[in-house]
Amino acid sequence: MSEPLKLKVAEALPKDAGRGYARLDPVDIDRLGLELGDIVQIKGAAASVAKVMPAYPQMRGKGCVQLDGITRKNAEVAVDEQALVQPLPWQPARQVVLIPTTVTPGKRDLDYIGGLLDGLPVVKGDLVRASLFGSRSADFTVADCDPRGAVVINPTTSLVIGKRSEHAKAAPPSTTMTYEDVGGLRSQVQRIREMIELPLRHPQVFERLGIDAPKGILLHGPPGCGKTLIARIIAQESHANFFSVSGPEIVHKFYGESEAHLRKIFEEAARKGPSIIFMDEIDAIAPRRDKVVGDVEKRIVAQLLALMDGLTRRQNLIVIAATNLPNAIDPALRRPGRFDRELAIPIPDRVGRREILEIHSRGMPLNEDVALAQLAEITHGFVGADLEALCREAAMSTLRRLLPDIGVSLAEMPIDRLTGVTVDMEDFVTALREVEPSAIRELFVEVPDVHWDDVGGLDAIRQRLVEAVEWPLSYPQLFEQAGVRPPKGLLLAGPPGVGKTMIAKAVANESGVNVIAVKGPELMSRYVGESEAGVRELFHKARQAAPCIIFLDEVDAVVPARGAGATDSHVAERVLSQFLAELDGLEELKGVFVLGATNRADLIDAAMLRPGRFDEVVEIPLPTELDRRAILAVHLRGKPGAEAVDVEQLAISTDGTSGAELAALCNRAALRAIRRAVAQGGGDPLAVAAVQLELDDINSALQELMGPDIC
Numbered sequence: 001m002s003e004p005l006k007l008k009v010a011e012a013l014p015k016d017a018g019r020g021y022a023r024l025d026p027v028d029i030d031r032l033g034l035e036l037g038d039i040v041q042i043k044g045a046a047a048s049v050a051k052v053m054p055a056y057p058q059m060r061g062k063g064c065v066q067l068d069g070i071t072r073k074n075a076e077v078a079v080d081e082q083a084l085v086q087p088l089p090w091q092p093a094r095q096v097v098l099i100p101t102t103v104t105p106g107k108r109d110l111d112y113i114g115g116l117l118d119g120l121p122v123v124k125g126d127l128v129r130a131s132l133f134g135s136r137s138a139d140f141t142v143a144d145c146d147p148r149g150a151v152v153i154n155p156t157t158s159l160v161i162g163k164r165s166e167h168a169k170a171a172p173p174s175t176t177m178t179y180e181d182v183g184g185l186r187s188q189v190q191r192i193r194e195m196i197e198l199p200l201r202h203p204q205v206f207e208r209l210g211i212d213a214p215k216g217i218l219l220h221g222p223p224g225c226g227k228t229l230i231a232r233i234i235a236q237e238s239h240a241n242f243f244s245v246s247g248p249e250i251v252h253k254f255y256g257e258s259e260a261h262l263r264k265i266f267e268e269a270a271r272k273g274p275s276i277i278f279m280d281e282i283d284a285i286a287p288r289r290d291k292v293v294g295d296v297e298k299r300i301v302a303q304l305l306a307l308m309d310g311l312t313r314r315q316n317l318i319v320i321a322a323t324n325l326p327n328a329i330d331p332a333l334r335r336p337g338r339f340d341r342e343l344a345i346p347i348p349d350r351v352g353r354r355e356i357l358e359i360h361s362r363g364m365p366l367n368e369d370v371a372l373a374q375l376a377e378i379t380h381g382f383v384g385a386d387l388e389a390l391c392r393e394a395a396m397s398t399l400r401r402l403l404p405d406i407g408v409s410l411a412e413m414p415i416d417r418l419t420g421v422t423v424d425m426e427d428f429v430t431a432l433r434e435v436e437p438s439a440i441r442e443l444f445v446e447v448p449d450v451h452w453d454d455v456g457g458l459d460a461i462r463q464r465l466v467e468a469v470e471w472p473l474s475y476p477q478l479f480e481q482a483g484v485r486p487p488k489g490l491l492l493a494g495p496p497g498v499g500k501t502m503i504a505k506a507v508a509n510e511s512g513v514n515v516i517a518v519k520g521p522e523l524m525s526r527y528v529g530e531s532e533a534g535v536r537e538l539f540h541k542a543r544q545a546a547p548c549i550i551f552l553d554e555v556d557a558v559v560p561a562r563g564a565g566a567t568d569s570h571v572a573e574r575v576l577s578q579f580l581a582e583l584d585g586l587e588e589l590k591g592v593f594v595l596g597a598t599n600r601a602d603l604i605d606a607a608m609l610r611p612g613r614f615d616e617v618v619e620i621p622l623p624t625e626l627d628r629r630a631i632l633a634v635h636l637r638g639k640p641g642a643e644a645v646d647v648e649q650l651a652i653s654t655d656g657t658s659g660a661e662l663a664a665l666c667n668r669a670a671l672r673a674i675r676r677a678v679a680q681g682g683g684d685p686l687a688v689a690a691v692q693l694e695l696d697d698i699n700s701a702l703q704e705l706m707g708p709d710i711c
Contacts (some may be wrong), residue, residue, distance in 0.1 A: 009044075020049075020051055094146045360387060391431075456634040493620065531575050
C-alpha cells in the first residue's frame with residue numbers, strides 16, 4: 001500500500017455537498033495508486049471515508065483535497081488544516097443502520113432515501129445527509145454497517161432506521177450549514193474567514209506578532225444577498241458560540257435596562273469564548289446620534305462603543321454586524337478598532353447565480369430540459385433569496401400541475417408516482433413571472449414582448465444599438481482585450497412616430513437585462529434636495545442590478561437646457577447637475593447603460609450630449625420606401641386576407657408617413673373589416689361572419705390618412 005499524503009483541506013463545490021467526494025489532483029491520485037471511484041480514508045482528529053474524484057483544473061497543483069462540510073465534520077478537520085489521505089479497502093454494504101437526527105422517515109420513504117444515498121461511502125459513526133425535495137435535507141448517523149469497516153451503499157443495500165438513543169433525543173436537531181451552502185460569494189467569504197477564523201482558532205499568532213486581533217466586521221448589501229447566512233456558517237465552521245442580537249430585544253422601556261442587556265450579552269459571549277456576536281440590522285440598534293430624537297438610542301450607541309473599544313479588553317470575541325443602510329449607522333462605530341473592516345456583499349453575477357441555483361435545486365428532481373446556465377443568464381438583479389424563491393415557485397408549479405390528476409393527498413400518493421415527479425423548464429419559466437428581483441423591485445418594469453422582428457426597417461440603427469448595448473454584455477473579453485470602454489449612453493432623436501420607444505423596448509427585451517424606466521414627473525419634488533436624491537437612488541439601484549438599462553423617454557423634459565425657462569427653485573437645473581455627476585463623475589458607472597429618446601434634441605442641455613454621457617446621438621428619420629414596406633409587412637402580419645394587399649404599391653402611396661401612421665393605417669383597415677363582419681351578422685354575436693380584410697378597407701383607410709386625392 002502506498003504512503004499516505006498530507007494535504008491541505010479546501011471547501012468543496014456547492015454541487016458536491018453531501019455526495020462524499022474527495023476531489024484530488026490527478027498527480028496525487030497517481031501517487032496514491034488509485035483509480036477514479038476508489039475509496040480513501042480522510043484522517044483529521046477523527047477518520048472518515050470519501051470517494052476519489054478529479055479536481056477541476058483551477059484547483060490542481062495546490063496540494064489540497066476538496067471535501068464537503070459533512071465529510072469535514074466526520075473527519076473533524078477544518079478548511080485550511082492538514083489531513084492524511086490514504087487508500088482504504090472497502091466492500092459493498094449489505095445492511096446499514098441509520099439513526100435519524102432531524103426527521104424520522106416512514107417505511108415508504110426508505111426507497112427514495114436509498115436512491116439519494118446510492119454510491120455513498122460510509123463508516124460507522126459517520127453523519128450522512130439526504131437532500132430532499134426543495135432545499136430541505138434529512139440527516140442520519142450511521143449506527144452500524146454490515147460488513148464492518150468502510151462500505152459503499154448500493155441498490156442492494158438494506159437500510160434500517162434505528163431508534164434514537166436518549167442522548168440523541170436530548171440533542172438539538174442538526175442544523176449543520178457549511179461553506180458549500182453559500183454560492184457566488186467565494187471571495188467575500190475568504191476575506192471574512194481571514195478576519196474571523198484566525199483570531200478565534202489561533203489567537204497565539206496575534207500575541208506572537210504583538211498586535212490586537214480584529215474586533216468586528218460590518219457586512220452591508222441589499223436585502224437577501226446572504227449577510228446573515230454568511231455569519232451563521234462562519235460561526236459553525238469555526239466551532240464558535242453564536243449570539244444573535246436584534247433591535248427589539250435590546251430596547252427596554254425602563255431607564256438603563258437596554259444598556260444592561262447589551263452588557264450581559266457581551267459578558268456571556270466573552271465567558272463562553274470563542275464567540276461571535278451577530279447584530280442583524282444594526283442601523284436600528286445604533287443609528288446616527290445626530291439624527292435621532294430619543295435618548296434610548298443614543299445611550300445604546302454609547303454603550304456599544306464602550307463595549308467594543310472600552311477599557312476592558314475582551315479576547316476570543318468578534319462582532320459581526322449586517323445592514324443594508326450603512327450610512328445610517330453612527331460614524332463612531334465605523335472606524336478601525338470597532339468595525340475593522342467593511343465588506344460589501346454584492347448582487348451575484350452570472351457565475352454566482354449559477355452556483356446559487358445549483359444549491360437550491362440540489363435535492364430537486366430536475367428534468368433534462370432544465371438549463372440552469374440559461375436561468376442564470378436571464379435572472380439579472382436576483383439576489384440569493386430571490387433565486388431560492390424561484391426554485392420554490394418552480395416546485396409549487398409542479399405540484400399544482402400534479403395534484404389535480406391524482407385527487408388524493410400527498411400522504412396517500414403511491415411512492416412510485418411521487419418519485420416520478422420532475423420539475424420542468426416550463427415550471428421555472430412560470431416561476432419567473434411570479435418572482436421579481438428584490439434589488440430593484442420598486443423600480444422594476446415589465447419588459448414588453450417586443451422583438452427585433454416587430455421593428456420594421458431601421459436595420460443600420462438596429463445594428464448600432466446591438467453593438468452599443470448587447471455586445472458589451474455578450475463579449476466583454478473583446479472590449480477588455482481591445483482596451484475599449486463600453487459606451488455609457490445613447491440618444492434616439494427624431495420626429496414623433498418613427499419608432500424611438502419601440503426600438504428601446506426591443507433593445508431591452510433582446511438584451512435580456514434589467515430595465516428601469518424613468519418618467520420625468522416622478523423625479524420632480526417640491527422639497528429641496530428630494531429630486532436629486534431620487535436621481536442618486538435611481539443610479540444606485542441600477543448599479544446594484546447591473547447589467548441594467550435606464551430608459552429616459554422624452555428626455556428633454558428630464559434634463560432641459562440650463563437657463564431655458566428656469567424658475568426660482570431651479571429644480572430642473574439641480575436634477576440635470578445630478579445626472580451629469582452620476583453619468584460621468586468620480587464614481588465610475590459600470591454595467592449601466594442610459595438610453596434616451598426625444599423628438600426635441602435641441603431642448604436638451606449641451607453637457608448631456610458630449611461623449612462620455614450620451615456617447616452617440618442617433619437620428620431616426622422618417623422611413624424610406626424600403627422601410628415602409630418592412631413596417632407594413634409587420635403590421636399586416638397575421639391579418640386574414642392581408643396576402644391580397646399590394647405592399648409595394650402601398651409603400652409608394654404612403655410617402656412621408658411615419659411608422660406610427662402606418663400602424664394606424666393597418667389598424668383602421670382591420671376595424672373596417674370588423675365593422676363589416678358585425679353588420680353582416682345582423683348584430684347577433686352568434687351569427688357574426690369571419691373577418692376578412694379587403695382592398696377597399698385599405699383604400700378607405702389610406703384616404704383617411706393621406707387625404708381623398710391619394711387614390
